[in-house]
Amino acid sequence: MKTILVTCAIIHFDEKILAVQRSATMKLPLKWEFAGGKIEAGETEEACVKREVLEELNIHIAVKKRLSPVSHAYPDFKIQLIPYTADYVSGELKLREHADYKLAHKEELLSLDWAEADVPIVKELLEL
Numbered sequence: 001m002k003t004i005l006v007t008c009a010i011i012h013f014d015e016k017i018l019a020v021q022r023s024a025t026m027k028l029p030l031k032w033e034f035a036g037g038k039i040e041a042g043e044t045e046e047a048c049v050k051r052e053v054l055e056e057l058n059i060h061i062a063v064k065k066r067l068s069p070v071s072h073a074y075p076d077f078k079i080q081l082i083p084y085t086a087d088y089v090s091g092e093l094k095l096r097e098h099a100d101y102k103l104a105h106k107e108e109l110l111s112l113d114w115a116e117a118d119v120p121i122v123k124e125l126l127e128l
């Protein structure tokens with residue numbers, strides 16, 4: 001099975017963090033995730049995460065720190081998920097693909113129903 005490379009952004013709005021909920025029609029319907037998406041050919045991870053966040057949420061971010069990548073096998077595909085912390089910079093948040101969003105303190109994040117690949121990332125975040 002091919003592994004897809006996906007970046008995602010843990011975006012801080014002051015002391016809160018943005019989580020987004022996948023829509024009912026996406027893969028992993030209604031699961032919570034960090035905004036992001038697949039790396040395109042020739043694209044750096046940082047460029048990918050900034051592009052995906054702008055496409056999905058209409059906001060500009062400053063990318064900060066790379067956290068530990070997570071390899072996860074879903075029943076029908078494998079993913080390597082590469083998380084970056086980031087700060088919100090500008091733009092009005094608009095959901096272009098997702099069903100919902102939440103701005104939460106990091107301790108509140110664990111109670112969401114995350115995509116499985118994201119669970120180790122949320123745990124690492126709690127230890128930072």
Ligand SMILES: Nc1nc2c([nH]c(=O)n2[C@@H]2O[C@H](COP(=O)(O)OP(=O)(O)OP(=O)(O)O)[C@@H](O)[C@H]2O)c(=O)[nH]1
Pocket residue numbers: 006007008026027028032033034035036037038079081115116117118
């Ligand atoms: N963006 C993002 N995707 C994640 C996370 N966790 C996780 O398992 N994924 C999976 O990684 C893949 C990211 O691909 P994507 O968002 O670019 O595309 P997609 O599968 O929604 O749409 P597509 O298959 O029509 O291109 C999705 O299958 C998604 O389920 C996460 O935190 N952020």
